[in-house]
Amino acid sequence: MNKAFEQTVVFKGTTAAELFDIFLDSEKHTEIHNGAEARISKEVGGKFSLLNGNLTGKNLLIIPNRMIVQSWRGNVWEKDDPHSILSLIFSNIKGGAQIQMVHAFTPDQFDELWKEVYWDPIRKYLKKKL
Numbered sequence: 105m106n107k108a109f110e111q112t113v114v115f116k117g118t119t120a121a122e123l124f125d126i127f128l129d130s131e132k133h134t135e136i137h138n139g140a141e142a143r144i145s146k147e148v149g150g151k152f153s154l155l156n157g158n159l160t161g162k163n164l165l166i167i168p169n170r171m172i173v174q175s176w177r178g179n180v181w182e183k184d185d186p187h188s189i190l191s192l193i194f195s196n197i198k199g200g201a202q203i204q205m206v207h208a209f210t211p212d213q214f215d216e217l218w219k220e221v222y223w224d225p226i227r228k229y230l231k232k233k234l
Contacts, residue, residue: 108208109215113223118230120194120201121169126226127192128172136225161187170194181211188214 115123126132133142137155144152145163153160158179165173171194175187186209193204207214 106208106210106212106215108206109210111205111215111218112202113205114197114200114202115227115230116200118201120196122230123201123203123226124169124172124192124194126229128166132229136222136229138225161190164189176207176210178211185209185211 126136128144128146130142130144133144133154134140140155141157142152142154144150144154146166148163148166150163151160152163152174159176160179161174161176163172163174165171172190172192174190176190177187188207188209190208191206195202195204205218207218
């Protein structure tokens with residue numbers, strides 16, 4: 105398990121609010137993953153299930169349009185593996201928006217998977233909206 109990794113990702117032609125919404129809107133989250141079901145509570149303490157139930161967790165902190173902190177658990181993780189903690193900070197920048205992400209206590213390959221599983225699909229989703 106990784107202790108933690110960080111990534112900062114820039115998205116052109118969008119806003120922090122739009123990116124924030126993708127992470128907490130079940131329909132949009134499902135769409136970025138080509139129909140893999142997402143059920144997401146928008147409330148602190150609320151639970152979520154992503155990618156047809158392969159990832160589950162709980163919202164620990166939500167600051168609307170600015171920050172999301174969640175606990176995550178993969179269905180293939182070992183029983184004694186800790187829940188991972190995901191922190192996403194959304195901000196507007198010139199020409200678009202960015203996400204600063206810190207993800208702690210994840211399987212080793214997670215830092216590489218984020219591009220494939222989240223960043224590229226979000227870019228594709230945003231392109232379709234233009």
